[in-house]
Amino acid sequence: MRISVQEAAFDAGAEANAFTAGLTGAGAVVTFTGIVRDNGGRLAAMEIEHYPGMTERAIGAMVDEATQRWALADALVIHRHGRLEANAPIMMVATASAHRADAFAAAEFLMDYLKSRAPFWKKEIGADGAEWVAAKDEDEAALGRW
Amino acid sequence: MQRIDVLYFAWVRERIGLPRERVETDAATVAGLVAELAAREERYALAFADLASLRVALDQELADFDAPLEGVREVAFFPPMTGG
Numbered sequence: 361m362r363i364s365v366q367e368a369a370f371d372a373g374a375e376a377n378a379f380t381a382g383l384t385g386a387g388a389v390v391t392f393t394g395i396v397r398d399n400g401g402r403l404a405a406m407e408i409e410h411y412p413g414m415t416e417r418a419i420g421a422m423v424d425e426a427t428q429r430w431a432l433a434d435a436l437v438i439h440r441h442g443r444l445e446a447n448a449p450i451m452m453v454a455t456a457s458a459h460r461a462d463a464f465a466a467a468e469f470l471m472d473y474l475k476s477r478a479p480f481w482k483k484e485i486g487a488d489g490a491e492w493v494a495a496k497d498e499d500e501a502a503l504g505r506w
Numbered sequence: 507m508q509r510i511d512v513l514y515f516a517w518v519r520e521r522i523g524l525p526r527e528r529v530e531t532d533a534a535t536v537a538g539l540v541a542e543l544a545a546r547e548e549r550y551a552l553a554f555a556d557l558a559s560l561r562v563a564l565d566q567e568l569a570d571f572d573a574p575l576e577g578v579r580e581v582a583f584f585p586p587m588t589g590g
Contacts, residue, residue, distance in 0.1 A: 394590055409516055411582060414566035439589065451590060471590055479563070479582075480589035481516035492517050495586030 361427070361435050363419050365410065367442040372452050379436050379454045386433035388460040390467040392453045398446035404485050408441045408450070411479035415439075422473045426455070429469070430462040437470060439480065469506055475499045507532060508575065510539070514553070515584035518560065521553040536562050537571045539581065553583075561586055 364370075372393040380389050396406045423435050436454040444450060453470045457463040474480075482493040513526045533539040544554040554560070562569050563582040575581070 409519075411513070411515055411563070411566070411584070414563055414582070417566055475590035476587050477568070478589040479515070479584065479587050481585065482588045483516075492585065493588045495588050499590075500586070 361423050362437075363416060363423060364438045365412075365415050365419070366438065366440055369440070370438055370449060370452065372449050375436065375438065375452060376454060379434065379456070383433050383456050385458065386456040387458045388463045389454060389456045390460070390463040392467055392471060394450045394452070396444050396446050396448050396450055399484070399486070402486050403446050404487065405446065406444045406450075407483040407485060407490075408444065409481045409483070410439075410441045414479050415441075418478045419474070422470055422477065426466045426469055430455075430457060430466040432457050432462060432466055435466065435470070437474070439474065439478065441480065472499070472502045472506065476503065508578075510575065510578060511580045512539075512543075513580065513582040515582065517585055518553050518583050522549050531575070533575055535571070535575060536564070536569065536573050536581065539575060540571065540583075559585060 376391045419437050423437060426432060426435060433456040439451040453467050455463040455466040476495060476499045484491050484493060507530050510529050510531060511526060512529045514522050514524060519525050531539055531542055533542055540554050543550045557571055561584055562571060564573060564578045565580050
């Protein structure tokens with residue numbers, strides 16, 4: 361299991377290949393990469409603030425829970441903070457299991473929890489100013505299915 | 507009297523104008539601490555005007571506003587999280 365909270369950009373393809381190369385006994389890998397939407401060209405950049413210490417701890421607890429609920433061979437979470445340009449990768453989740461159902465479910469679980477239980481806050485920087493992104497009710501509601 | 511590090515994130519930090527500060531308090535609960543802070547100055551009152559739009563963590567674990575402060579070293583206030 362690897363968790364990386366980082367400012368630096370990452371190469372999602374290279375990360376997926378390295379993750380896959382390190383596996384033993386897995387039959388399925390699911391990866392998800394989140395990227396900065398440019399909102400039809402209106403978004404110049406995104407700034408992501410986080411709570412150092414709590415961030416790593418909260419993600420660690422999510423990964424622990426995922427490994428208890430599903431038979432995972434491995435899991436990876438990368439999440440960036442700081443200033444990100446439009447179309448840049450923000451975060452990535454990879455999960456591996458013997459069969460695909462566990463890998464898909466664990467990846468969706470981790471995504472749902474990262475959205476509203478990991479201490480990150482997004483601010484969109486546009487041509488006409490900057491605005492904190494509001495949390496969505498449906499993201500909170502999504503936790504109910506787990 | 508208890509000494510607590512209080513941290514602010516996102517618009518809470520911007521509204522109050524500080525990322526963190528050390529606070530001496532007799533408050534028994536988070537809600538008591540919020541009442542003390544809100545009574546300080548207008549910028550604090552504005553930041554804490556609507557508790558439904560805020561979340562709190564005690565020693566880096568999410569908590570409720572009625573949670574006790576006894577033994578807590580770090581309290582953080584922030585809006586609902588927007589990761590992923």
